[in-house]
Amino acid sequence: MAELASLVQRLEVAVGRLEAIGGQGGAASGAAAAEYVDAFDEIINGPVAEYLSLSQKIGGDVQKHADMMKQAFSAQKQLLVVASSSQKPSDATMTSLLQPMSKIIQQVTNFREVQRTSPFFNHLSAISESVPALGWVAMAPKPCPYVKEMQDAAMFYTNRVLKEFREKDKTHVDWVKAYISIWTQLQDYIKKYHTTGLSWSKTGQVASASAAAPAAPAGGCPPPPPPGPPPPPMDLSATSGGGGGSDDDRNALFASINKGTAITKGLKHVSDDQKTHKNPNLRSGGPQVRSGPKPFAASASSPKPAVCPAPTRAQPPVLELEGKKWKVENHVGVQDLVISQTELRHVVYAYNCNKSTLQVKGKLNSITLDSCKKMGLVFDDVVGIVEIINCRDVKIQVMGKVPIISVNKTDGCHIYLSKDSLDCEIVSAKSSEMNVLIVKEDGDYTEFAVPEQFKTVWDGTKLVTTATEIAG
Numbered sequence: 001m002a003e004l005a006s007l008v009q010r011l012e013v014a015v016g017r018l019e020a021i022g023g024q025g026g027a028a029s030g031a032a033a034a035e036y037v038d039a040f041d042e043i044i045n046g047p048v049a050e051y052l053s054l055s056q057k058i059g060g061d062v063q064k065h066a067d068m069m070k071q072a073f074s075a076q077k078q079l080l081v082v083a084s085s086s087q088k089p090s091d092a093t094m095t096s097l098l099q100p101m102s103k104i105i106q107q108v109t110n111f112r113e114v115q116r117t118s119p120f121f122n123h124l125s126a127i128s129e130s131v132p133a134l135g136w137v138a139m140a141p142k143p144c145p146y147v148k149e150m151q152d153a154a155m156f157y158t159n160r161v162l163k164e165f166r167e168k169d170k171t172h173v174d175w176v177k178a179y180i181s182i183w184t185q186l187q188d189y190i191k192k193y194h195t196t197g198l199s200w201s202k203t204g205q206v207a208s209a210s211a212a213a214p215a216a217p218a219g220g221c222p223p224p225p226p227p228g229p230p231p232p233p234m235d236l237s238a239t240s241g242g243g244g245g246s247d248d249d250r251n252a253l254f255a256s257i258n259k260g261t262a263i264t265k266g267l268k269h270v271s272d273d274q275k276t277h278k279n280p281n282l283r284s285g286g287p288q289v290r291s292g293p294k295p296f297a298a299s300a301s302s303p304k305p306a307v308c309p310a311p312t313r314a315q316p317p318v319l320e321l322e323g324k325k326w327k328v329e330n331h332v333g334v335q336d337l338v339i340s341q342t343e344l345r346h347v348v349y350a351y352n353c354n355k356s357t358l359q360v361k362g363k364l365n366s367i368t369l370d371s372c373k374k375m376g377l378v379f380d381d382v383v384g385i386v387e388i389i390n391c392r393d394v395k396i397q398v399m400g401k402v403p404i405i406s407v408n409k410t411d412g413c414h415i416y417l418s419k420d421s422l423d424c425e426i427v428s429a430k431s432s433e434m435n436v437l438i439v440k441e442d443g444d445y446t447e448f449a450v451p452e453q454f455k456t457v458w459d460g461t462k463l464v465t466t467a468t469e470i471a472g
Helices: 002-022 027-058 060-085 091-113 121-138 143-165 170-193 247-257 260-266 280-285
Strands: 318-322 325-329 337-339 347-351 357-364 366-370 376-382 385-389 392-398 404-408 411-417 425-429 432-439 445-449 453-458 463-468
Touching (some): 027 060, 060 091, 060 121, 121 170, 143 170, 325 337, 357 366, 376 385
Parallel strands (some): 325 347, 337 357, 347 366, 357 376, 366 385, 376 392, 385 404, 392 411, 404 425, 411 432
Antiparallel strands (some): 318 325, 432 445, 453 463
């Protein structure tokens, strides 16, 4: 049954392409349309198939995420098939055509949000940050730069995957290469076939909202048979049984319509004294328009209904060691969070903490603050990296040494460096209100602001970017 369904679907696609190619004056455009559908199949059978295979090999949440991505690419191919044999529809219809793919993209993004404690969180984040690239079909006239922008958004997390697994498991390294290759080849594909936007057929019917309905899953029931031929055209020469007019009346009606703007010349002019909105007396004598019931108006004495805020479910606070990861989550107003039993292989992951202070003693691998507000972090030594992601108003104090501090999507970050950590590299992106405080000989600190504004010029051979100060 599955093979029959697949065969019927392939026949329908082939018939649609043949009809587009055989249309009057549309042979060239139909062939080009069929060509770009086949070219997209090469992407699906190439880097997408390799990415899916490696995701299955890794398993777990990565495989579940890949199954969603497979559906997203299938939905995009379905849209390309529609565009190859149909003319461009209206904006409202286009929104309906994009709906199946948009829902899958939303599912991919939501899956990452509910799996923040997953050991493959970086894998999930790389996919979620870049999957909107499939929306290039609606990004005329510059779809290719949009895909490049989404690919760059994934680089932050793919680099973290490479750093974590480069020496451990080559499968994850190959997984990153295959996934990045998808967007690279998609850009080449768009440059060749859809330079200024999705290419639609010049022949065929205008695409309808039902054209991009998701295909039946493998193994399900076969698709319904194609619709029968349209009904014969209505015979306008015959009078209807409902009391239709004669041929002369119908011809007179069409003649008056064909007059265009001259059709209003026969209308009678209405003077101001005959207009009811300027003469109340005419309204009183004419037919009364029945008005509907007045809207309910609560009196001052009547109590107003109380508006109950939507209940929020507070997550339980967590401070525990799971494997090699210290999990610090959902703490509010706790100033004495301490992790003292650390080892060099340990990592600390603090998530959703508010108005709290965390002290980490000893030497460990890395520390991450994610989605924290008004959070303080004090630590001794980190041999890897300290990462601040999606935070607000955080203060970081280094007592010992740290090689790299990364700040991403954070507003308000103060970093206090010790004498041993003055050679630390601070990497920031999409962040504001960042300050680095350097310790002086007397133990006090001098504050320096991290630039947020940059100037880029072309020197004849390359772009040169320098930091600028905000004047004013």
